[in-house]
Amino acid sequence: MDQRTYNQYCATARTLDLVGERWTLLIVRELLTGPKRFGDLQSSLRGLGTGLLASRLKHLEREGLVRKVTLPPPARTPAYDLTGAGAELAPAVLALARWGMKWAMGERREGEVFQAGWAVLGLKVAFVPEAAAGMRAIYEFRIGDEVFHARVHDGTIEMVLGPAQQPDGRIETTEDVLVDMAEGRTSLVDAIMDGSARASGDRSALDRLHGLFQFPRPQARRA
Amino acid sequence: MDQRTYNQYCATARTLDLVGERWTLLIVRELLTGPKRFGDLQSSLRGLGTGLLASRLKHLEREGLVRKVTLPPPARTPAYDLTGAGAELAPAVLALARWGMKWAMGERREGEVFQAGWAVLGLKVAFVPEAAAGMRAIYEFRIGDEVFHARVHDGTIEMVLGPAQQPDGRIETTEDVLVDMAEGRTSLVDAIMDGSARASGDRSALDRLHGLFQFPRPQARRA
DNA sequence: CGGCATCCATTTTGATACTG
């Protein structure tokens, strides 16, 4: 099974022994935004067959990174959740994402899948703590049928799936516009300006958006 | 070759398309401490054959993460160096290493290779910026026949291979003692106390060591 | 030494069919 190991007494290698196999970190990425069911995971990960997914989950479970849970009623179906150790992979996954936003994104390629939910991590990467010093606000995002919100609180941000109770600001747009943003063709603020995204709520909270999220400009990699 | 892609327009997935294959991030880890020759890389990476190493390097070169250079005389041999984009993977590799130090290290296992050079990244991970506020010092480390030094400067640390010009402190020990430290059985300060490591140089610089490097205690992963 | 080519035994993976 996974007796293939780098056999190095090194923290990086040991970590990659646990989560370095194909798909594993993407499964973790999915779970970073909350528990998911088997089928949810599979539909977010085109190309990953049921067999391999089951095997990866079992491995992560055995290694104490993932825990199988039963969602509270009315959902009553089994789901997978990160353990404390698993959740602490967030900084590593975000670091990979941050690098990718700068060096690997650019134009969307033919056939590439895109899911609005990935923006949850994207916003975390783009968040600029300094710009949020001393502030406190809740923003709700609605992209297509995905809803999530951000709780900004004095230099920290927390991203949560689902609607917010009392958002100070609400941003609503489509997946297509989100792709335009990721491609660097427009910005959140520009999209609001030209009407391709709608913003509502407290004016001063919306004015803050500009500095709060800075997406690294995609760069070309050169020798 | 590597047309195997996740096909996701997602920064994490795109990054893993580039560096997520087996061995790739370990090659990057090796190069993070400076240019290395083909043979150096191979001997640091037991199990990676010449064919696969050549293929990985070519891939990284083609993708603009690695550059083939000719070392200045007298070395005059070809070597591989990270490009700007490649070097910026450091935060991601360090994040994986940080996680591993806490959740994946523990006891050294039978057959696991250990190299003192890996401590270069280990010290970077363990470095506590707050403890270095307003300070400036150079420490030289000699472990077996490996020599490197750390330039600590007001909350930042830079690790460099090779001896320092004018170290404020010098620490000398063996690989075995280093393993004891990684296993959490002793600390840098304790090792100096009991004589298994020797420290020399400026007294106040050495006194600072204690807080400067905090190795996370290895934890058990539990569901 | 550096690095590619080849051959081959094992693993891993991807895709699909199948069962509770």
Add this chain to the structure above:
DNA sequence: CAGTATCAAAATGGATGCCG
């Protein structure tokens, strides 16, 4: 749905051998 079973295709590891 959740998850197993199965099988073909691809990636890896290891051993050489070769050539500059």
